[in-house]
Amino acid sequence: MPDKKPEITLETVCLIVNRAIAPLTVEPSQADEDLQELGMDSLGHVAVIVELEKEFGIQIPEEGLLFSQMNTLRKITEVAAGAEQMEEGA
Amino acid sequence: METMNNMMSHRGEARCVLPVRPPEYSYHARDGALFALIGTKEEQTLPWVANNFLNLEIRKDYTQGFVADFVMLDMWGNCPWIIRHNIPHAVVKAAGLDCVEFIKRVVSSGYYCFLHIDRYYLPVYPLSYHKMHFYHEVLVYGYTETEILFCDYIDGRKYHTFSGSYDDFRAAYQSNADGNAWDYLSGMDILELRDCDWYEYDHDKLIRELTEYVQSRCETTLYDLYPGGKANKSATFFGLEVYFSLLDFLELVMENEKVQLTILPIQLEYCHKTLMRRRLAYWIQQKRLDPAERCCTLLETAEKECLLARNYALKSQALGDRGVLADAMTHLRRAQQADWEGSVRLLEALKNG
Numbered sequence: 215m216p217d218k219k220p221e222i223t224l225e226t227v228c229l230i231v232n233r234a235i236a237p238l239t240v241e242p243s244q245a246d247e248d249l250q251e252l253g254m255d256s257l258g259h260v261a262v263i264v265e266l267e268k269e270f271g272i273q274i275p276e277e278g279l280l281f282s283q284m285n286t287l288r289k290i291t292e293v294a295a296g297a298e299q300m301e302e303g304a
Numbered sequence: 305m306e307t308m309n310n311m312m313s314h315r316g317e318a319r320c321v322l323p324v325r326p327p328e329y330s331y332h333a334r335d336g337a338l339f340a341l342i343g344t345k346e347e348q349t350l351p352w353v354a355n356n357f358l359n360l361e362i363r364k365d366y367t368q369g370f371v372a373d374f375v376m377l378d379m380w381g382n383c384p385w386i387i388r389h390n391i392p393h394a395v396v397k398a399a400g401l402d403c404v405e406f407i408k409r410v411v412s413s414g415y416y417c418f419l420h421i422d423r424y425y426l427p428v429y430p431l432s433y434h435k436m437h438f439y440h441e442v443l444v445y446g447y448t449e450t451e452i453l454f455c456d457y458i459d460g461r462k463y464h465t466f467s468g469s470y471d472d473f474r475a476a477y478q479s480n481a482d483g484n485a486w487d488y489l490s491g492m493d494i495l496e497l498r499d500c501d502w503y504e505y506d507h508d509k510l511i512r513e514l515t516e517y518v519q520s521r522c523e524t525t526l527y528d529l530y531p532g533g534k535a536n537k538s539a540t541f542f543g544l545e546v547y548f549s550l551l552d553f554l555e556l557v558m559e560n561e562k563v564q565l566t567i568l569p570i571q572l573e574y575c576h577k578t579l580m581r582r583r584l585a586y587w588i589q590q591k592r593l594d595p596a597e598r599c600c601t602l603l604e605t606a607e608k609e610c611l612l613a614r615n616y617a618l619k620s621q622a623l624g625d626r627g628v629l630a631d632a633m634t635h636l637r638r639a640q641q642a643d644w645e646g647s648v649r650l651l652e653a654l655k656n657g
Contacts, residue, residue, distance in 0.1 A: 255462045260618040279615040280608065 227291045234261035245288040272297040320412045321446035336463040337443040351505035354586040358513040362546045372569040384500040392491035393481040403477045404470045417444035418493040422479035426468045439485040520545035547640035570614045577607035592657040602646030609639035
């Protein structure tokens with residue numbers, strides 16, 4: 215039986231973001247804070263996308279590669295959830 | 305101007321922090337340092353930024369990686385807001401001062417220090433830097449009771465502020481001052497940031513250099529002065545032609561596993577576009593350019609496409625999947641098209657503006 219994919223929530227996304235941008239850390243309570251201002255750079259941004267795709271088995275749409283589209287935890291969660299819906303609808 | 309004697313007689317204070325700003329461009333450490341300084345005088349220096357960093361060059365050498373940069377003759381000498389004084393390591397040593405004390409006196413006198421250090425000794429750098437000696441230039445902008453404050457970049461070439469204890473910084477400085485690594489500065493660059501009210505934006509220079517960018521040529525290189533200059537000259541490409549070099553390179557990386565992917569030249573192309581956005585804002589502000597001109601939209605598109613190309617390349621690197629580079633190439637081609645049309649239109653608009 216295949217492993218159950220984790221649910222896409224602010225909390226699970228936060229765990230993945232922290233794994234990708236270590237040693238930087240963010241908390242779910244910082245959902246709307248600009249990650250660039252918290253110290254995330256372009257490499258961290260791409261690392262987050264790669265981790266999200268691996269963890270949730272989704273394909274982040276191209277717009278996600280623009281930092282402005284995924285510069286907060288909330289936006290990342292929304293983009294990932296949207297990508298999952300696309301996968302399910304396909 | 306304050307003399308070095310005056311500087312040395314300054315009483316050190318417990319804490320001194322000089323202004324720096326996150327630079328808009330930090331492809332090389334010296335560029336990061338320059339922009340971190342002149343960014344603190346943004347209003348004054350904007351015409352200079354608009355007038356420089358216009359042409360790009362790239363030297364094709366697939367086996368050694370790319371050498372890519374802005375075409376720039378003498379950055380420090382060409383920037384009237386900065387005066388550079390160089391002090392060889394031997395002079396610091398002969399002064400009989402501990403290097404940390406020396407740097408503190410320089411900073412408390414209002415000067416910045418740009419120097420090579422060995423990252424190996426500074427815990428603020430990631431773990432990988434503590435496995436080998438790695439020499440790099442940093443910009444010291446301050447100190448506290450216990451630490452030296454400096455700017456540097458790690459991955460992604462984005463300048464950040466760091467700090468290191470006096471002991472760690474001393475070891476990092478000394479490792480290089482003892483001659484363990486090649487140091488193109490041969491000591492410390494003491495940078496003086498000053499006001500300048502005489503600089504005038506040179507529109508003719510801009511037209512000349514933008515024309516060279518569009519025509520993929522450059523009349524102002526110094527290759528003839530260096531060994532192997534002629535060979536370098538024939539392998540160097542300028543302006544819009546840099547895109548074709550990058551595309552050739554990415555194609556080769558996709559075909560040949562032995563060729564290592566390097567992101568930096570794509571990052572440089574992206575930086576060129578972000579600076580162009582600043583210039584467009586300046587020309588619009590100066591009423592030399594109508595914001596409704598199509599060139600503005602096209603150059604904005606070129607910037608976005610360069611960003612996507614770079615991020616696909618980063619993704620390819622992170623996944624270890626060279627197939628992803630096909631997407632990077634698609635966006636680079638789109639960027640080239642938008643940049644070409646946008647720059648030609650911009651040139652016409654500015655000639656008439």
